[in-house]
Amino acid sequence: MLDNKHLNHFKSIVGVENVKSDKAHLIAYCYDATRERFEPDAVVFPRDEQDVSNILKYCNEHKIIIVPRGAGSCFTGGALPANGGIILSLERHMNQILEIDMENMLGIVQPGVINMDFQKAAEAVGLFYPPDPASEMYCTLGGNVAENAGGMRAAKYGITKDYVVALRAVLPNGEIITAGKKTIKDVAGYNTAGILIASEGTLAVITQITLKLIPKPKLKKTYMGIFPDVTKAMNAVFKSLAAGANPVAMEFLDALVIDALKQKFPDIDLPQNAGGILVGDVDGSSEAEITSQLETLKQSFKDNGSNGFIVAQSDEEADKLWFARKNASPATMVYGTKKLNEDISVPRSKLPEALEEIYKIADKYGLKAPCFGHSGDGNIHVNVMVKDKNNEQEMADGHKAIEEIFQLVVDMGGTLSGEHGIGLSKAPFMNIAFNQAEMELFKSIKKAFDPNNILNPFKMGL
Amino acid sequence: MLDNKHLNHFKSIVGVENVKSDKAHLIAYCYDATRERFEPDAVVFPRDEQDVSNILKYCNEHKIIIVPRGAGSCFTGGALPANGGIILSLERHMNQILEIDMENMLGIVQPGVINMDFQKAAEAVGLFYPPDPASEMYCTLGGNVAENAGGMRAAKYGITKDYVVALRAVLPNGEIITAGKKTIKDVAGYNTAGILIASEGTLAVITQITLKLIPKPKLKKTYMGIFPDVTKAMNAVFKSLAAGANPVAMEFLDALVIDALKQKFPDIDLPQNAGGILVGDVDGSSEAEITSQLETLKQSFKDNGSNGFIVAQSDEEADKLWFARKNASPATMVYGTKKLNEDISVPRSKLPEALEEIYKIADKYGLKAPCFGHSGDGNIHVNVMVKDKNNEQEMADGHKAIEEIFQLVVDMGGTLSGEHGIGLSKAPFMNIAFNQAEMELFKSIKKAFDPNNILNPFKMGL
Structure with a gap:
């Protein structure tokens, strides 16, 4: 709990209406997309940069923890006040x-x-x-x-x-x-x-x-490549890019995700026998450029075993091609009641092997691991599905599988996170990715900026 | 001077043949492109990363200064051992x-x-x-x-x-x-x-x-835009880019540089009455893309007052168009015996105003300031020319002009250096660009990495 003296000081900086410590506000600012919950001691809404400066200066002098927060959409607990302190919410006033x-x-x-x-x-x-x-x-x-x-x-x-x-x-x-x-x-x-x-x-x-x-690129078209299995699709990713394809996006769905989509959306229009899908847009300044890009993709996909290539001829068709990818995340819930999802990233040429090994790890624990994501940049959203989240053994197995997947990915030259960050959720795995000298250096950098450790402390394993 | 004990230790790490302290080596490693000279105490040539590690560990323990060095082509003294110590030369063995x-x-x-x-x-x-x-x-x-x-x-x-x-x-x-x-x-x-x-x-x-x-882009063509004055050329830079042109390079020459080129190379083939020139390449994957790029440039240049647009039809013609830009730097020496050259950078829309103000500053001191450089990214190579480098007053005026130019550029939202760095040469001007908090932060970062201040110390004003 924060002393009233401190709350009053914050009110003197930003105005009474911009400091909240009632239960409703503490609950409203206690979560993010991880679904973990930590109530802050108060929520402060700075009106401008000078407010931010005054608040930080005061907190630094009084060693009060501050956790900056935008929309709270983080997947790894970055904005969660796990050690108490105040939430510094930038979204109310500083949004111009x-x-x-x-x-x-x-x-x-x-x-x-x-x-x-x-x-x-x-x-x-x-x-x-x-x-x-x-x-x-x-x-x-x-x-x-x-x-x-x-x-x-x-x-x-x-x-x-x-x-x-x-x-x-x-x-x-x-x-x-x-x-x-x-x-x-x-x-x-x-x-x-x-x-x-x-x-x-x-x-x-x-x-x-x-x-x-x-x-802004003048023209855009959506494509979909169909493959008999995800390994062939993953080979096509890096080979088509190395062949000169430069799509805006090259997203993938594996066989488990495709099956999940068919279960969840029985009317979905997905090719029969698709064991792996690549979908994305190409853009450019002329029809010729678009056509050339699509030709490169089609040929390269074919060379790597694709059995279908679709190009949307209208916005409606494009939306239809994108539907599967955009609904992949909720669809995976057909496999369980709890999803342990991570956003590992590997060198693109390692995508085929990475997926094969991920499935083996999940199999070992009797779990399914549907995967989809940003194959064009090597970023896999891997979802280890726990059938019954109340089954402690199964949950423990899920977490063990995740840890093995992290080790696998790092051994392949990849990283714990392509875009979600470390925050709280991945902090326990930092020692898989970084040696002691690297962790010490991170701590030195943190100390150089924040010697009193008031700003979002203990995140990232620091 | 470095104690023999230390030299012997370095020899034990990298081998006798990779530690040099004879006069010839000290002179060979005392300079860079600034033409300033500082002799090191020794030159050490590590064979691999482990050698580097062993050397740094030893120097850290004994507080011996180390200055890492590649080819020594820096324009700001980055690799000069201004405070003594050893040169760690990476170019002999670690070049694979x-x-x-x-x-x-x-x-x-x-x-x-x-x-x-x-x-x-x-x-x-x-x-x-x-x-x-x-x-x-x-x-x-x-x-x-x-x-x-x-x-x-x-x-x-x-x-x-x-x-x-x-x-x-x-x-x-x-x-x-x-x-x-x-x-x-x-x-x-x-x-x-x-x-x-x-x-x-x-x-x-x-x-x-x-x-x-x-x-690798498949096709490339070289263009040149001719303008009656450099202000019109500079307006054309940011307006053509905002209009969607995306040239590989968009370099500029001002009237002083053009005159200097004509003096130094009497046979040079440059358009009469060119008071400003933009030259560069466009590239792409098809003739259509190249043509479209060239059309955008030509039209946008015309809209901004150009009186000529040339496209090279062969490699020879391309070399001819590039000749002026590639020889701009030596040509400026027709204006003096000493060049004070800086590589300031401004937001592109400020290029016309920046150049006008630079000429005014130079004029005030009776000096010429021919300018050329990377206008496509806002980076100006400004050369304040001192007619007689032995004239102390003129040299002092030149340095005063440079300082005023730095202040001008920073006031315009620009930076002291677009690509040459700070090193020794620009260290005295850091306080123009950075406030005390920023300088303190730089020092904290330096200390986080290098608490004993052994690695290229005192550079960048730190």
């Missing part, structure tokens, strides 16, 4: 698009802007912001930067870090810094923006973001 | 291309590999490594990462940081870390690779680099 600079093709936003609102603002003037996490309708750009969010379009256009040009941020001591300029290139000083991206709110509170925009 | 991974489109190299050798190895298998600093024939990839090198192709393809997928590095305490995996996405742990890039050898010694490769 400050500028769309068409001359320099940049957008300047506050951290609480919703990803999709920014995409729309860019598209309204013929520009394009590619990073599109699945939560794009509600996640915030501040959270996207803090987690280095990915999305479907990463295969061609990269991820959040590829679009961050500059940041303003408040350090735990309350000092305001800028990291980066409104320039394409900047090599003066350390790349502090680079280390703030994906730091999960543990180093500083981001208060302003300058994002690169690109011209 | 370890792997070109075609399936994942990655290259893995040691730090001493020459940029162009890597470009050629990639192109030999149909792949492409875009970053092409002007020193590409002799600079090393380790130095490129340490400085976050740019180049002509940055306008379309970005800079070194956009291609670094993972690094191996040795910390000052001798511990070996990996930063990043062989994956497109990785959000586990802090982005230590992000902060090592552009850290100018002050945080760790990079021992292995994994670089992204892309499919």
Whole structure:
């Protein structure tokens, strides 16, 4: 519990109406997409950067834990106050698009802007912001930067870090810094923006973001490649990309996901005998470019054993092709009552082997592990399904399978997380991915920014 | 002077033949492209990562300064041992291309590999490594990462940081870390690779680099836009890019550079009355794409006042168009005996104003400031020319002009350096670009990596 003295001080900074410690607010800000719950001691809604600075300075002096929070859509507990303290909620007031600079093709936003609102603002003037996490309708750009969010379009256009040009941020001591300029290139000083991206709110509170925009591609078409099994599909992923294909997205569904979709949506229009599917868009500035891209994909898929290639001829057809992928996550629930889902990532050439080994691990425990995700960038959403979440043995087996999968992936040169971050959920596995020197270095970096350990402490295994 | 005890220890690590302290070696490793000279106490040539680790561990224990060095092509003194210590030269033994991974489109190299050798190895298998600093024939990839090198192709393809997928590095305490995996996405742990890039050898010694490769574009054409003055040319830069042009390079020459070229190369074939020139390449996968790109450029240049647009029809014609840009730097020497050259960068829309103000500053001191460079990404190579370098007043005026130009650029939202780094040369100007909190943060980061301050100390104003 936070002393009233502290609550009153926060009220003196941001106004009475922007400090909440009633039960309703504590519950409203106790969760994220992990479904774990930790109530904060209070929720504070800063109105601007100066409020953030004043709050951090005070908390630093009084060693009060602060957990910055956007929309709370994180899959790994990044914004959960697992050790108490206050939630610093950026989404209520600091949610303005400050500028769309068409001359320099940049957008300047506050951290609480919703990803999709920014995409729309860019598209309204013929520009394009590619990073599109699945939560794009509600996640915030501040959270996207803090987690280095990915999305479907990463295969061609990269991820959040590829679009961050500059940041303003408040350090735990309350000092305001800028990291980066409104320039394409900047090599003066350390790349502090680079280390703030994906730091999960543990180093500083981001208060302003300058994002690169690109011209909006004129044309787009949706394709689907059908394969007899997922191994052939996964081979086609890296071989088609190495052959020069450059699709916006190249997503995959495995046989278990395809079966799940058929069970959950009996009317779904999916090819018979599809044991693996690749689906995505290609884009470009001319019909010729699109046609050439589709030809490269079709030929390369065929060379790798595909038995069908569909191109949508209308928006309705495109929606139909995308339906399976967009409903893959809920469909997997046909296999159990609890999903242990992780977003491992491997070098693309290792995708076939990674999936085969994942299935073997799940088999060993008598579990199913339907997989889908961003194959175009090597990112697999693996779902270890527990049939009965009240069965302790089965839950324990599920967790053991996940740990083995992490070890497998790291041994293959992959990573614990392609886009969801470490937060609380993956913290116990950090020692699989990092040696002692690396963990010590992370702790030194944390200490350099936050010597009193007030900012989202103990996340990421630190 | 380094105690013999230390020299003998280094010899015990790397072998007698890989430790040099004779005068010839001290002179050979005392310079870089700044033409300043500082002799090291010794030069050590590690054979592999383990040697680097052993050397750093020893130096850390004995507080011996180490300055890592690639080819010594830095423009800002990054590899100069201004405070003594040993040069750790990575170019003699650690210069192997370890792997070109075609399936994942990655290259893995040691730090001493020459940029162009890597470009050629990639192109030999149909792949492409875009970053092409002007020193590409002799600079090393380790130095490129340490400085976050740019180049002509940055306008379309970005800079070194956009291609670094993972690094191996040795910390000052001798511990070996990996930063990043062989994956497109990785959000586990802090982005230590992000902060090592552009850290100018002050945080760790990079021992292995994994670089992204892309499919080699099939076709390329060279264009030149002629303008009556540089202001119109600079307006055309950001307006054509905002209109959807996406040239590989968009380089510029101002009127002073054009005049200098005509003086130095009387036979040069440059359009009469050109007061500003834009030159570059466009590339693509089809003739249609190239034609469309060239049309966009031509129309946009015309809309912004160009009076000529040339497209090379052969490699010879392309070389002819590029000749002026490639010889711009030496040509400027017609204006003086000493060149004070800086590589400031501004938001592209500020290019016209930045150049006008730069000329005013130079005029005030009776100096000429011919400018050329990477307009496509806002990076200006400004050259304040001192007629007589032995004239102290004129030299002092030149330095005052440079300082005013830095202040101007920062006030415009730009940066001290687009690609050359800070090193020694720009260290005195860091306070123009960074506030006290930012400088304190840089120092904290330095200390987190290098508590004993042994690694390239006192660079970047730290």
